[in-house]
Amino acid sequence: MTARRGELAAFLRAARERVRPADVGLPDLGRRRTPGLRRQEVAELAAVSIDWYVRLEQGRVGTPGSAVLDGIAAALLLSPAERVHLHLIARGEAPPPPHVPAPLSGSLRAVLDGMPLLPAYVMDFRFDVLACNAAASALFGPEFGHGRMDNTARMLFLVPETRETNVDWAAFAREMVGNLRANQARYPDDPRLAEVVAELRAASRDFAAWWDDRHVHERSRGRKRIRHAAAGVMTVDYDMLAALDGSDQRLFVLTPADGASERALRGLVTAHATALASAG
Structure with a gap:
């Protein structure tokens, strides 16, 4: 245990010194006594108190939680191998396996496909997109649900087009x-959720500022305006419906709020279907 604590302290200090403030979206203000990030900056990025983080570097916090360590790993931009090493020296065990999205139920898939004119998709409490219908692809583009657009929270803050x-x-x-903070309270040990929050805190100043004000919001319906390059500005209502099977999956549906928006959306969906048929 003593050896592990010494290794943990040395490892965290070395990792901090490798990360420049600019690497995680922080301003580099004036000279620093040591290279890399300060302890306070790591604590803020990982959403832990500065006192707790200092004690972690000193090996005085007992056994840290897996999700907290993942937040620190994300704040320090650790590689997958370094993340595993951090868990081993801090907890004495490897981290949980990588997140695998829950399988989509057949009934929800049928609901998606049964709404050809309404953009709809299914996501989990981490806001990972599990599936979407053709209308959602027509509205948000073919990348939606994949790669950099596989999580709607990451899309909103990190994808300029969104x-x-x-x-x-x-x-x-x-x-x-506010929704993410409410979900974190329900699933405090979920490593994937901690990873998403830590990444957004590190990469978006807006997210970090709003996260730090401790605002909690659980809105399941509302109205928004979407600016589309081809269809112009559309006003849509959105509803987020929770599945009742205990899977924590949510069905998100957009419906046009006026006649002009309905015509614009119908035109997008029709053009998308025509393009797919021509490609096939």
Whole structure:
């Protein structure tokens, strides 16, 4: 145990010194006594108290939780191998296996496919997109649900195109932060959720500021405006419906709020279907 604590202290200090403030979206203000990040900056990025983080570096916090360590790993930009090493020296065991999204139920898949004119998708409490229908692909693009667009919270804060298409971005983004905080309280040990929050805190100043004000929001319906390059500005209502099978999956559906938006959305969906048929 003593050896592990010494290794933990040395490892965390070395990892901090490798990360420049600019690497995690922080301003580099003036000279620093040591290279890399300060302890306070790591604590803020990982959403832990500075006192707790100092004691962690000194090996005085007992056995840290897995999700907290994943938050620190994300704040320090650790590689997968370094993340495993951090868990081993801090907890004495390897971290949980990588997150695998829950399988989509057949009934929800049928619901998605049965709404050809309404953009809809299924996500979990981490806001990972599990599946979407053709109308959602027509509205958000073929990347939706994959790669950099596999999580709607990451999309909202880290994908510039998504920020541009949300006319009322600040209100909707702040609502997203409040939803994430509420979900973290329900699933405090979920490593994937901790990873998403830590990444957003490190990469987005807006997210970090709103996260730190401790706002909690659980809105399941509302209205938003979407700016589309081809269809113009559309006003849509959104509803987020929770599945009743205990899977923590949510069905998110967009419906046009007026006649002009309905015609624009119908045109997008029709054009998308025609393009798919021509490609096939």
